[in-house]
Amino acid sequence: MEWLGPEEWQAVRLSLRVSFWATLSGLPPALLAAYALARWRFPGKQLLNGLVHLPLILPPVVTGYLLLLTFGTRGPIGSVLQEIGLVFAFRWTGAALAAGIMAFPLLVRAMRLSLEAVDPKLEQAAATLGASRLWVFVTVTLPLILPGIIAGAVLGFAKAMGEFGATITFVSNIPGQTQTLPSAIYAFLQVPGGEHAALRLVAVSVAVAMSALLLSEWLARRAQRRVSGT
Template sequence: MGWLGAEEWQAVALSLRVSLWATLVALPLGLFTAHALARWQFPGKQLVNGLVHLPLILPPVVTGYLLLLTFGTSGALGGALENIGIVFAFRWTGAALAAGVMAFPLMVRAMRLSIEAVDPKLEEAAATLGASRPWVFVTVTLPLILPGILAGAILAFAKAMGEFGATITFVSNIPGETQTLPSAVYAFLQVPGGEGPALRLVVVSVVIAMGALLASEAVARRAAARVGGA
Protein backbone atom coordinates (compact mmCIF):
# COMPACT_ATOMS: atom_id res chain seq x y z
CA MET A 1 0.00 0.00 0.00
CA GLY A 2 3.07 2.27 -0.02
CA TRP A 3 3.44 5.03 2.53
CA LEU A 4 0.03 4.41 4.13
CA GLY A 5 -1.16 1.08 5.48
CA ALA A 6 -4.36 -0.65 4.42
CA GLU A 7 -6.37 0.65 7.39
CA GLU A 8 -5.06 4.16 6.83
CA TRP A 9 -5.96 4.11 3.14
CA GLN A 10 -9.39 2.84 4.10
CA ALA A 11 -9.92 5.83 6.42
CA VAL A 12 -8.69 8.30 3.80
CA ALA A 13 -10.88 6.77 1.07
CA LEU A 14 -13.93 6.81 3.34
CA SER A 15 -13.28 10.43 4.29
CA LEU A 16 -13.07 11.42 0.63
CA ARG A 17 -16.32 9.58 -0.09
CA VAL A 18 -18.11 11.10 2.89
CA SER A 19 -16.85 14.61 2.18
CA LEU A 20 -17.72 14.46 -1.51
CA TRP A 21 -21.28 13.32 -0.88
CA ALA A 22 -21.72 15.79 1.98
CA THR A 23 -20.64 18.65 -0.29
CA LEU A 24 -22.66 17.59 -3.34
CA VAL A 25 -25.88 17.03 -1.39
CA ALA A 26 -25.54 20.25 0.60
CA LEU A 27 -24.68 22.40 -2.43
CA PRO A 28 -28.20 23.01 -3.86
CA LEU A 29 -29.68 23.75 -0.42
CA GLY A 30 -26.69 25.92 0.43
CA LEU A 31 -27.08 27.96 -2.75
CA PHE A 32 -30.81 28.40 -2.16
CA THR A 33 -30.23 29.45 1.46
CA ALA A 34 -27.42 31.85 0.54
CA HIS A 35 -29.56 33.50 -2.14
CA ALA A 36 -32.52 33.80 0.20
CA LEU A 37 -30.42 35.40 2.94
CA ALA A 38 -28.67 37.73 0.48
CA ARG A 39 -31.62 38.90 -1.62
CA TRP A 40 -34.94 38.17 0.10
CA GLN A 41 -36.75 39.84 2.95
CA PHE A 42 -39.05 37.56 4.93
CA PRO A 43 -40.30 37.10 8.50
CA GLY A 44 -37.84 35.17 10.63
CA LYS A 45 -34.86 35.89 8.39
CA GLN A 46 -32.54 36.48 11.36
CA LEU A 47 -33.75 33.27 12.97
CA VAL A 48 -32.96 31.33 9.79
CA ASN A 49 -29.55 32.98 9.65
CA GLY A 50 -28.93 31.97 13.26
CA LEU A 51 -29.98 28.37 12.65
CA VAL A 52 -27.72 28.14 9.60
CA HIS A 53 -24.69 29.24 11.64
CA LEU A 54 -25.62 27.30 14.79
CA PRO A 55 -23.28 24.35 14.03
CA LEU A 56 -20.36 26.78 14.11
CA ILE A 57 -21.26 27.86 17.66
CA LEU A 58 -22.51 24.66 19.27
CA PRO A 59 -20.00 22.07 20.48
CA PRO A 60 -19.75 19.42 17.72
CA VAL A 61 -20.74 16.73 20.23
CA VAL A 62 -24.01 18.56 20.86
CA THR A 63 -24.70 18.74 17.13
CA GLY A 64 -23.97 15.02 16.83
CA TYR A 65 -26.32 14.23 19.71
CA LEU A 66 -29.08 16.31 18.14
CA LEU A 67 -28.57 14.37 14.89
CA LEU A 68 -28.81 11.13 16.84
CA LEU A 69 -32.06 12.26 18.46
CA THR A 70 -33.46 13.25 15.06
CA PHE A 71 -32.07 10.69 12.62
CA GLY A 72 -31.26 7.75 14.89
CA THR A 73 -33.29 4.56 14.56
CA SER A 74 -35.51 5.76 17.42
CA GLY A 75 -35.34 9.41 16.41
CA ALA A 76 -38.08 11.74 15.26
CA LEU A 77 -37.28 11.14 11.57
CA GLY A 78 -34.91 8.19 11.69
CA GLY A 79 -37.61 5.56 12.20
CA ALA A 80 -39.73 6.86 9.33
CA LEU A 81 -36.75 7.04 6.99
CA GLU A 82 -35.68 3.52 7.95
CA ASN A 83 -39.05 2.24 6.77
CA ILE A 84 -38.22 3.41 3.25
CA GLY A 85 -34.68 2.08 3.33
CA ILE A 86 -32.79 5.24 4.33
CA VAL A 87 -30.56 4.63 7.35
CA PHE A 88 -28.15 7.16 8.84
CA ALA A 89 -27.27 5.86 12.31
CA PHE A 90 -23.93 4.00 12.41
CA ARG A 91 -23.60 4.13 8.61
CA TRP A 92 -21.31 6.09 6.30
CA THR A 93 -24.38 7.99 5.14
CA GLY A 94 -24.75 9.27 8.70
CA ALA A 95 -21.13 10.39 8.65
CA ALA A 96 -21.88 12.29 5.44
CA LEU A 97 -24.95 13.87 7.05
CA ALA A 98 -22.96 14.98 10.10
CA ALA A 99 -20.14 16.32 7.93
CA GLY A 100 -22.62 18.15 5.70
CA VAL A 101 -24.35 19.79 8.66
CA MET A 102 -21.05 20.97 10.14
CA ALA A 103 -19.78 22.26 6.78
CA PHE A 104 -23.05 23.94 5.75
CA PRO A 105 -22.43 27.32 7.46
CA LEU A 106 -19.07 27.80 5.74
CA MET A 107 -20.60 26.95 2.37
CA VAL A 108 -23.53 29.32 2.83
CA ARG A 109 -21.36 32.18 4.07
CA ALA A 110 -18.97 32.01 1.11
CA MET A 111 -21.82 31.91 -1.41
CA ARG A 112 -23.80 34.62 0.37
CA LEU A 113 -20.85 37.02 0.29
CA SER A 114 -20.43 36.29 -3.40
CA ILE A 115 -24.10 37.02 -4.13
CA GLU A 116 -24.06 40.21 -2.08
CA ALA A 117 -21.07 41.42 -4.11
CA VAL A 118 -23.14 41.33 -7.32
CA ASP A 119 -24.72 44.68 -8.14
CA PRO A 120 -28.53 44.23 -7.92
CA LYS A 121 -28.87 46.73 -10.77
CA LEU A 122 -27.52 44.08 -13.15
CA GLU A 123 -30.35 41.76 -12.13
CA GLU A 124 -32.90 44.58 -12.29
CA ALA A 125 -31.78 45.50 -15.79
CA ALA A 126 -32.34 41.94 -16.99
CA ALA A 127 -35.75 41.87 -15.29
CA THR A 128 -36.84 45.08 -17.04
CA LEU A 129 -36.14 43.34 -20.37
CA GLY A 130 -38.78 40.77 -19.54
CA ALA A 131 -36.66 37.99 -18.04
CA SER A 132 -38.24 35.99 -15.23
CA ARG A 133 -36.55 35.82 -11.82
CA PRO A 134 -35.28 32.24 -12.34
CA TRP A 135 -33.92 33.17 -15.78
CA VAL A 136 -32.22 36.29 -14.36
CA PHE A 137 -30.56 34.12 -11.74
CA VAL A 138 -29.39 31.52 -14.27
CA THR A 139 -28.15 33.95 -16.92
CA VAL A 140 -26.89 36.91 -14.85
CA THR A 141 -26.31 36.03 -11.20
CA LEU A 142 -25.07 32.44 -11.48
CA PRO A 143 -22.17 33.12 -13.89
CA LEU A 144 -20.95 35.96 -11.67
CA ILE A 145 -21.09 33.98 -8.43
CA LEU A 146 -19.74 30.71 -9.82
CA PRO A 147 -16.25 31.24 -8.32
CA GLY A 148 -17.91 31.96 -4.97
CA ILE A 149 -19.88 28.75 -5.25
CA LEU A 150 -16.68 26.85 -5.95
CA ALA A 151 -14.97 28.54 -2.99
CA GLY A 152 -17.86 27.57 -0.71
CA ALA A 153 -17.82 24.00 -1.98
CA ILE A 154 -14.07 23.70 -1.44
CA LEU A 155 -14.30 25.06 2.11
CA ALA A 156 -17.21 22.73 2.87
CA PHE A 157 -15.28 19.74 1.50
CA ALA A 158 -12.25 20.59 3.65
CA LYS A 159 -14.43 21.06 6.74
CA ALA A 160 -16.16 17.75 6.07
CA MET A 161 -12.78 16.02 5.76
CA GLY A 162 -11.84 17.27 9.22
CA GLU A 163 -15.15 16.69 10.97
CA PHE A 164 -14.83 14.56 14.12
CA GLY A 165 -17.01 15.44 17.11
CA ALA A 166 -20.46 15.32 15.53
CA THR A 167 -19.53 12.28 13.44
CA ILE A 168 -18.23 10.09 16.25
CA THR A 169 -21.20 11.04 18.45
CA PHE A 170 -23.76 10.25 15.75
CA VAL A 171 -22.31 7.21 13.98
CA SER A 172 -19.52 6.04 16.31
CA ASN A 173 -16.08 4.94 15.04
CA ILE A 174 -16.56 1.75 13.05
CA PRO A 175 -13.59 0.75 10.84
CA GLY A 176 -14.58 0.50 7.19
CA GLU A 177 -18.03 1.99 7.80
CA THR A 178 -17.81 5.25 9.77
CA GLN A 179 -14.12 5.57 10.67
CA THR A 180 -13.12 8.68 8.79
CA LEU A 181 -9.62 10.18 8.78
CA PRO A 182 -9.98 12.17 12.06
CA SER A 183 -11.61 9.18 13.77
CA ALA A 184 -8.77 6.96 12.61
CA VAL A 185 -6.20 9.37 14.07
CA TYR A 186 -8.08 9.28 17.37
CA ALA A 187 -8.25 5.47 17.29
CA PHE A 188 -4.54 5.06 16.52
CA LEU A 189 -3.62 7.34 19.41
CA GLN A 190 -5.50 5.08 21.81
CA VAL A 191 -3.32 2.00 21.16
CA PRO A 192 0.39 1.37 21.79
CA GLY A 193 2.50 1.92 18.68
CA GLY A 194 -0.21 3.88 16.91
CA GLU A 195 1.71 7.15 16.84
CA GLY A 196 3.29 6.39 13.44
CA PRO A 197 0.02 5.75 11.55
CA ALA A 198 -1.59 8.68 13.36
CA LEU A 199 1.24 11.00 12.31
CA ARG A 200 0.97 9.89 8.68
CA LEU A 201 -2.75 10.62 8.69
CA VAL A 202 -2.09 14.00 10.30
CA VAL A 203 0.26 14.83 7.43
CA VAL A 204 -2.44 13.81 4.93
CA SER A 205 -4.95 16.00 6.76
CA VAL A 206 -2.64 19.02 6.74
CA VAL A 207 -1.90 18.62 3.02
CA ILE A 208 -5.60 18.36 2.14
CA ALA A 209 -6.54 21.31 4.39
CA MET A 210 -3.79 23.56 3.04
CA GLY A 211 -4.62 22.62 -0.54
CA ALA A 212 -8.28 23.42 0.05
CA LEU A 213 -7.48 26.78 1.66
CA LEU A 214 -5.15 27.80 -1.16
CA ALA A 215 -7.70 26.74 -3.77
CA SER A 216 -10.46 28.61 -1.95
CA GLU A 217 -8.37 31.77 -1.75
CA ALA A 218 -7.56 31.54 -5.46
CA VAL A 219 -11.18 31.22 -6.56
CA ALA A 220 -12.24 33.92 -4.07
CA ARG A 221 -9.77 36.36 -5.63
CA ARG A 222 -11.05 35.39 -9.05
CA ALA A 223 -14.61 35.98 -7.88
CA ALA A 224 -13.74 39.45 -6.56
CA ALA A 225 -11.99 40.37 -9.79
CA ARG A 226 -14.83 39.03 -11.90
CA VAL A 227 -17.57 40.84 -10.00
CA GLY A 228 -15.49 44.01 -9.79
CA GLY A 229 -15.04 44.02 -13.55
CA ALA A 230 -18.68 43.25 -14.30
Protein backbone atom coordinates in the same frame (compact mmCIF):
# COMPACT_ATOMS: atom_id res chain seq x y z
CA MET B 1 -0.38 6.66 -1.10
CA GLU B 2 1.94 3.60 -0.97
CA TRP B 3 3.31 4.84 2.36
CA LEU B 4 -0.16 4.41 3.89
CA GLY B 5 -1.23 1.06 5.29
CA PRO B 6 -4.48 -0.67 4.23
CA GLU B 7 -6.40 0.54 7.28
CA GLU B 8 -5.09 4.09 6.86
CA TRP B 9 -5.90 4.19 3.16
CA GLN B 10 -9.37 2.84 3.95
CA ALA B 11 -9.96 5.78 6.29
CA VAL B 12 -8.75 8.23 3.63
CA ARG B 13 -11.06 6.75 0.98
CA LEU B 14 -14.03 6.79 3.32
CA SER B 15 -13.31 10.41 4.27
CA LEU B 16 -13.18 11.41 0.60
CA ARG B 17 -16.46 9.61 -0.03
CA VAL B 18 -18.17 11.15 2.98
CA SER B 19 -16.86 14.65 2.23
CA PHE B 20 -17.87 14.45 -1.44
CA TRP B 21 -21.48 13.53 -0.71
CA ALA B 22 -21.69 15.90 2.26
CA THR B 23 -20.64 18.80 0.04
CA LEU B 24 -22.67 17.82 -3.00
CA SER B 25 -25.91 17.29 -1.06
CA GLY B 26 -25.38 20.51 0.90
CA LEU B 27 -24.94 22.81 -2.12
CA PRO B 28 -28.61 23.21 -3.18
CA PRO B 29 -30.04 24.02 0.29
CA ALA B 30 -27.01 26.20 1.03
CA LEU B 31 -27.58 28.20 -2.16
CA LEU B 32 -31.25 28.64 -1.29
CA ALA B 33 -30.42 29.76 2.26
CA ALA B 34 -27.72 32.13 1.01
CA TYR B 35 -30.08 33.69 -1.53
CA ALA B 36 -32.79 34.11 1.09
CA LEU B 37 -30.40 35.79 3.54
CA ALA B 38 -28.83 38.02 0.89
CA ARG B 39 -31.88 39.09 -1.11
CA TRP B 40 -35.13 38.48 0.71
CA ARG B 41 -36.82 40.34 3.56
CA PHE B 42 -39.12 38.22 5.68
CA PRO B 43 -40.08 37.69 9.33
CA GLY B 44 -37.69 35.35 11.06
CA LYS B 45 -34.72 36.19 8.85
CA GLN B 46 -32.42 36.57 11.85
CA LEU B 47 -33.71 33.27 13.22
CA LEU B 48 -32.81 31.57 9.95
CA ASN B 49 -29.39 33.20 10.06
CA GLY B 50 -28.90 31.90 13.59
CA LEU B 51 -29.97 28.37 12.66
CA VAL B 52 -27.62 28.34 9.67
CA HIS B 53 -24.64 29.29 11.83
CA LEU B 54 -25.65 27.20 14.85
CA PRO B 55 -23.33 24.27 13.98
CA LEU B 56 -20.37 26.66 14.23
CA ILE B 57 -21.35 27.69 17.74
CA LEU B 58 -22.61 24.46 19.30
CA PRO B 59 -20.09 21.87 20.49
CA PRO B 60 -19.84 19.23 17.73
CA VAL B 61 -20.76 16.51 20.22
CA VAL B 62 -24.06 18.29 20.88
CA THR B 63 -24.78 18.42 17.16
CA GLY B 64 -24.01 14.71 16.86
CA TYR B 65 -26.26 13.86 19.80
CA LEU B 66 -29.11 15.89 18.32
CA LEU B 67 -28.65 14.04 15.05
CA LEU B 68 -28.75 10.74 16.92
CA LEU B 69 -31.99 11.74 18.64
CA THR B 70 -33.55 12.89 15.36
CA PHE B 71 -32.17 10.50 12.75
CA GLY B 72 -31.55 7.45 14.93
CA THR B 73 -33.62 4.35 14.28
CA ARG B 74 -35.96 5.41 17.10
CA GLY B 75 -35.93 9.10 16.25
CA PRO B 76 -38.93 10.90 14.72
CA ILE B 77 -37.31 11.13 11.29
CA GLY B 78 -34.96 8.14 11.45
CA SER B 79 -37.75 5.68 12.25
CA VAL B 80 -39.72 6.84 9.20
CA LEU B 81 -36.68 6.69 6.92
CA GLN B 82 -35.83 3.22 8.19
CA GLU B 83 -39.13 1.92 6.81
CA ILE B 84 -38.00 2.84 3.29
CA GLY B 85 -34.53 1.39 3.83
CA LEU B 86 -32.64 4.61 4.52
CA VAL B 87 -30.59 4.40 7.72
CA PHE B 88 -28.18 7.08 8.92
CA ALA B 89 -27.16 6.03 12.43
CA PHE B 90 -23.88 4.06 12.53
CA ARG B 91 -23.59 4.13 8.72
CA TRP B 92 -21.34 6.09 6.37
CA THR B 93 -24.43 7.96 5.19
CA GLY B 94 -24.81 9.27 8.72
CA ALA B 95 -21.20 10.41 8.67
CA ALA B 96 -21.97 12.31 5.45
CA LEU B 97 -25.04 13.87 7.07
CA ALA B 98 -23.11 14.98 10.15
CA ALA B 99 -20.21 16.33 8.09
CA GLY B 100 -22.62 18.12 5.76
CA ILE B 101 -24.38 19.87 8.63
CA MET B 102 -21.09 20.97 10.16
CA ALA B 103 -19.90 22.30 6.78
CA PHE B 104 -23.23 23.95 5.92
CA PRO B 105 -22.45 27.38 7.48
CA LEU B 106 -19.26 27.69 5.42
CA LEU B 107 -21.14 26.92 2.22
CA VAL B 108 -23.83 29.48 3.00
CA ARG B 109 -21.42 32.22 4.02
CA ALA B 110 -19.30 31.96 0.88
CA MET B 111 -22.36 32.04 -1.38
CA ARG B 112 -23.97 34.87 0.56
CA LEU B 113 -20.88 37.06 0.26
CA SER B 114 -20.77 36.40 -3.48
CA LEU B 115 -24.44 37.27 -3.88
CA GLU B 116 -24.05 40.49 -1.92
CA ALA B 117 -21.12 41.48 -4.15
CA VAL B 118 -23.19 41.24 -7.35
CA ASP B 119 -24.37 44.61 -8.66
CA PRO B 120 -28.21 44.50 -8.69
CA LYS B 121 -28.20 46.79 -11.75
CA LEU B 122 -26.89 43.92 -13.85
CA GLU B 123 -29.88 41.80 -12.88
CA GLN B 124 -32.26 44.73 -13.35
CA ALA B 125 -30.90 45.32 -16.85
CA ALA B 126 -31.61 41.71 -17.78
CA ALA B 127 -35.10 41.95 -16.31
CA THR B 128 -35.92 45.05 -18.37
CA LEU B 129 -35.22 42.99 -21.49
CA GLY B 130 -38.06 40.67 -20.56
CA ALA B 131 -36.16 37.88 -18.81
CA SER B 132 -37.91 36.09 -15.97
CA ARG B 133 -36.45 36.00 -12.47
CA LEU B 134 -35.36 32.42 -12.92
CA TRP B 135 -33.70 33.16 -16.27
CA VAL B 136 -31.95 36.21 -14.80
CA PHE B 137 -30.62 34.07 -11.98
CA VAL B 138 -29.41 31.32 -14.32
CA THR B 139 -27.85 33.55 -16.97
CA VAL B 140 -26.61 36.54 -14.92
CA THR B 141 -26.43 35.86 -11.18
CA LEU B 142 -25.25 32.26 -11.19
CA PRO B 143 -22.23 32.82 -13.49
CA LEU B 144 -21.15 35.79 -11.35
CA ILE B 145 -21.32 33.88 -8.08
CA LEU B 146 -19.97 30.60 -9.46
CA PRO B 147 -16.42 31.19 -8.12
CA GLY B 148 -17.94 31.86 -4.69
CA ILE B 149 -19.96 28.66 -4.89
CA ILE B 150 -16.84 26.70 -5.79
CA ALA B 151 -14.85 28.40 -3.02
CA GLY B 152 -17.56 27.54 -0.50
CA ALA B 153 -17.67 23.97 -1.76
CA VAL B 154 -13.91 23.64 -1.34
CA LEU B 155 -14.03 24.98 2.22
CA GLY B 156 -17.03 22.81 3.00
CA PHE B 157 -15.24 19.75 1.64
CA ALA B 158 -12.21 20.47 3.81
CA LYS B 159 -14.43 21.00 6.85
CA ALA B 160 -16.20 17.71 6.19
CA MET B 161 -12.83 15.94 5.88
CA GLY B 162 -11.84 17.19 9.33
CA GLU B 163 -15.14 16.65 11.13
CA PHE B 164 -14.81 14.49 14.24
CA GLY B 165 -17.06 15.32 17.19
CA ALA B 166 -20.47 15.19 15.53
CA THR B 167 -19.49 12.21 13.36
CA ILE B 168 -18.15 9.96 16.11
CA THR B 169 -21.15 10.76 18.34
CA PHE B 170 -23.68 10.00 15.62
CA VAL B 171 -22.11 7.04 13.79
CA SER B 172 -19.39 5.86 16.19
CA ASN B 173 -15.93 4.75 14.99
CA ILE B 174 -16.35 1.52 13.02
CA PRO B 175 -13.35 0.60 10.84
CA GLY B 176 -14.30 0.31 7.19
CA GLN B 177 -17.79 1.70 7.77
CA THR B 178 -17.69 4.99 9.68
CA GLN B 179 -14.01 5.45 10.56
CA THR B 180 -12.98 8.66 8.80
CA LEU B 181 -9.57 10.37 8.93
CA PRO B 182 -10.04 12.13 12.30
CA SER B 183 -11.59 9.01 13.83
CA ALA B 184 -8.72 6.88 12.57
CA ILE B 185 -6.15 9.30 14.01
CA TYR B 186 -7.94 9.17 17.35
CA ALA B 187 -8.04 5.35 17.24
CA PHE B 188 -4.34 5.04 16.38
CA LEU B 189 -3.40 7.33 19.25
CA GLN B 190 -5.20 5.03 21.69
CA VAL B 191 -3.03 2.00 20.97
CA PRO B 192 0.70 1.53 21.65
CA GLY B 193 2.81 2.03 18.54
CA GLY B 194 0.07 3.77 16.61
CA GLU B 195 1.76 7.16 16.64
CA HIS B 196 3.46 6.68 13.27
CA ALA B 197 0.22 5.77 11.53
CA ALA B 198 -1.52 8.70 13.19
CA LEU B 199 1.27 11.02 12.06
CA ARG B 200 0.91 9.89 8.45
CA LEU B 201 -2.82 10.60 8.55
CA VAL B 202 -2.15 13.97 10.16
CA ALA B 203 0.11 14.80 7.21
CA VAL B 204 -2.69 13.89 4.80
CA SER B 205 -5.16 16.04 6.74
CA VAL B 206 -2.81 19.04 6.76
CA ALA B 207 -2.17 18.68 3.02
CA VAL B 208 -5.89 18.56 2.24
CA ALA B 209 -6.70 21.50 4.51
CA MET B 210 -3.91 23.73 3.16
CA SER B 211 -4.80 22.90 -0.43
CA ALA B 212 -8.43 23.76 0.23
CA LEU B 213 -7.56 27.07 1.89
CA LEU B 214 -5.22 28.12 -0.92
CA LEU B 215 -7.74 27.14 -3.59
CA SER B 216 -10.53 28.95 -1.76
CA GLU B 217 -8.48 32.15 -1.47
CA TRP B 218 -7.59 32.02 -5.15
CA LEU B 219 -11.23 31.53 -6.15
CA ALA B 220 -12.35 34.35 -3.85
CA ARG B 221 -9.86 36.78 -5.44
CA ARG B 222 -10.96 35.66 -8.89
CA ALA B 223 -14.61 36.20 -7.98
CA GLN B 224 -13.85 39.70 -6.69
CA ARG B 225 -12.02 40.63 -9.91
CA ARG B 226 -14.81 39.19 -12.00
CA VAL B 227 -17.53 41.14 -10.21
CA SER B 228 -15.54 44.38 -10.23
CA GLY B 229 -14.66 43.92 -13.89
CA THR B 230 -10.91 44.25 -13.37
